[in-house]
Amino acid sequence: MPAGNSNRNLTHLQQILLERTPLRPEQIHQMPVDYRDLEAAAEQYAQTVAEFAGIPPQIDLVHLGLGADGHTASLVPGDSVLDKTDTDVAVTNVYQGARRMMLTYPILNRARRILWLVTGKEKTDALARLQAGDLSIPAGRVRPDRAVIFADRDAANRGS
Numbered sequence: 001m002p003a004g005n006s007n008r009n010l011t012h013l014q015q016i017l018l019e020r021t022p023l024r025p026e027q028i029h030q031m032p033v034d035y036r037d038l039e040a041a042a043e044q045y046a047q048t049v050a051e052f053a054g055i056p057p058q059i060d061l062v063h064l065g066l067g068a069d070g071h072t073a074s075l076v077p078g079d080s081v082l083d084k085t086d087t088d089v090a091v092t093n094v095y096q097g098a099r100r101m102m103l104t105y106p107i108l109n110r111a112r113r114i115l116w117l118v119t120g121k122e123k124t125d126a127l128a129r130l131q132a133g134d135l136s137i138p139a140g141r142v143r144p145d146r147a148v149i150f151a152d153r154d155a156a157n158r159g160s
Contacts, residue, residue, distance in 0.1 A: 114147040
């Protein structure tokens, strides 16, 4: 996806956070998702992550969202990438019209902390399943022992 595309997570991150913080450009390690050969780009990005996060890479904080279908981090139900255990970065099958580069469970589950941010009433069921440790949804396979969940009233089904 090209820079500025509304389906690209980096676009939202730039608008919400990066434009408002004093981070230097070299502190941002964006995925090369606009490369023609996404598999080669994923391998390159895995090397980039290893350069700043060690071997095996351990990220200090991973921020995740939750989809109504239980997906997170482009880990979507039924995708073969869910079973990747030999790489930290992979490319999904086509999802919502595009293939996506994403971090796999091995690197997500090595993170020192995981921050979930869940908003919207359409996420109520998925949030309950995540909290119950439901391994049948992609989000349920992310380590809960290092995670904290922030949910709005709608997602938590608590009304006002």
